[in-house]
Amino acid sequence: MSGQRGAVELENVTKRFGATVAVDSVSLLVQPGEFLSLLGPSGCGKTTTLRMLAGFEQPDSGFIRISGEYVQGVPPFKRDVNTVFQHYALFPHMTVSANVAYGLRQRGVAKAEIATRVAEALDMVQMSKLADRKPRQMSGGQQQRVAVARALVNRPSVLLLDEPLGALDRKLREEMQIELKLLQSRLGITFVFVTHDQEEAMSMSDRIAVMLDGHIEQLGDPETVYEHPASAFVAGFIGRNNFWRGVATEHGARADDGTVFVASRPEEDVPNGETALAAVRPECINLSADRPSLDINMTKGVVAGVSHFGDVLQYVINSGGRDILVLTPRTTADRFISGDKVYCSWSTDDVYQFSDRQAAIVLHDGTDGSPISDPTSDRKKEKAI
Ligand SMILES: Nc1ncnc2c1ncn2[C@@H]1O[C@H](COP(=O)(O)OP(=O)(O)OP(=O)(O)O)[C@@H](O)[C@H]1O
Ligand SMILES: [Mg+2]
Structure with missing residues (x-):
């Protein structure tokens, strides 16, 4: 399974910042199409793990394979992953469409292809109707959907999400949890989802990696880690x-x-x-x-x-x-x-x-x-x- 498209594998991955061991020899295999959450208290190494998968940080030791390929030295944009952050960082002066199209434009994708893919991505998150709006004309939840569309437009087989719902109020957050989970199972994309909210992890994940001090304390399905x-x-x-x-x-x-x-x-x-x-x-x-x-x-x-x-x-x-x-x-x-x-x-x-x-x-x-x-x-x- 580990060589398949959408599989994510970490093998004894360690990352230090000075004297801090942020990630301490973590090994983990995420199956293609799986919804896996990294859950743990502040500072336990969730974001650092995700940033190494995305390519924004390099491990000090250990190996990472994504969709069967070792990604050592592979820059973020060449990896089969895309990241959604807590602060969606949309360009305020651009419309929803332009925000979603931005990455494709940068890479010189043909105009017709951009139009098709943007429409497809907005449809996935049910934002087609608001394609011409600017970010400030939308709710937090809508903006977060656009951020997800912006990641999906690249058709990655793995989506990395770092507390994507952290900025939303409770009710919206619960709605978005259901939406994201449905989207994930519909698209069959692998999700590596970072949260420090145990209820969120319990309700959405196939498996949860509970982290503490840079290591995985327990890996299992929600029922097992609870029971x-x-x-x-x-x-x-x-x-x-x-x-x-x-x-x-x-x-x-x-x-x-x-x-x-x-x-x-x-x-x-x-x-x-x-x-x-x-x-x-x-x-x-x-x-x-x-x-x-x-x-x-x-x-x-x-x-x-x-x-x-x-x-x-x-x-x-x-x-x-x-x-x-x-x-x-x-x-x-x-x-x-x-x-x-x-x-x-x-x-x-x-x-x-x-x-x-x-x-x-x-x-x-x-x-x-x-x-x-x-x-x-x-x-x-x-x-x-
Ligand atoms: N760029 C950096 N420079 C120095 N130390 C860092 C850096 N990034 C992370 N750290 C440290 O590494 C450890 C893990 O940080 P990380 O951001 O991965 O935690 P986290 O689990 O995402 O926490 P939170 O829930 O607060 O987001 C922390 O002790 C943090 O202070
Ligand atoms: Mg973090």
Whole structure:
């Protein structure tokens, strides 16, 4: 597969900027027609990886193949790729058509051919009707569609997109996610899509490469990275998680607050007695007024807050000085209010257990097992990481 048109292959690719290792021996094979996202926190090396694929940066070591060809020394415009950036950088004084045609004109493509290809590209992004407008006469989403058309007009087999929806407001962003995904599956073009938004990556991608500190922490389809995070970092970055710090036991972990975790499938095998992290997702925690029958996989606390989010209720439970985030369907019969004493319990299948390797990244201060930050805020969580 790797030699086919549209395939992208990185082999031990490393890029340094002075003392910073921006990309650290990354190997990755993107299949032709695949939608692959590079997902990770700020500074983890997403843009640098993309710029090396585009040809704007050269790797210090390692190899890149695009559509079966080694591209070392091949300038950007001769590669079988095109890039769409977050800031679409359209020429303000040119019409939509002229913007899309610009690259072809520069290369001396015949006029008739330019007209055909511009019309085709604008049709793909449903912008034919606005062909004569100037950028300032269009919404952000429309301008971004033009930027995509400008990349597609070269008929690349790989499109590189660096946070292309980052500048759009939430609603428009969600609309464009659906549109881009449809366009990609219709055209069968390989997409390498950079984002730091895990929901965006989850909803659009065939596979996600979760990056941290220049390397790929986990590569897998959205379901796998969610259900089977390979590390505590992935468990905290994809979706949300409650973390407890403690000591590994034969069957799981004993948290510092005395909570006993029994896991049916520890994600990482941690030797008994060593420091371990246990994690349980908010939607996997059951709340009850009565004490559960078993003393394992349970803890008690007091409801500190309840928020309504359409079809789910979000509880913050204060338990021994730390907060536990719990999400329950709105239809759940048992409802609680602030001040209620509750028991939190969960199943052995829902316990993740990790070694302490990344505690400093995942936990607030690495000591008290607090969640990453205010559990009600995804944004803050990203910053804290
Ligand atoms: N031209 C450069 N000169 C020096 N350092 C750089 C340069 N470009 C990137 N870096 C560094 O390399 C690392 C990776 O940067 P990169 O832009 O690839 O991150 P990113 O994952 O795209 O982050 P963001 O989500 O903030 O866009 C960072 O530490 C960054 O400061
Ligand atoms: Mg970037």
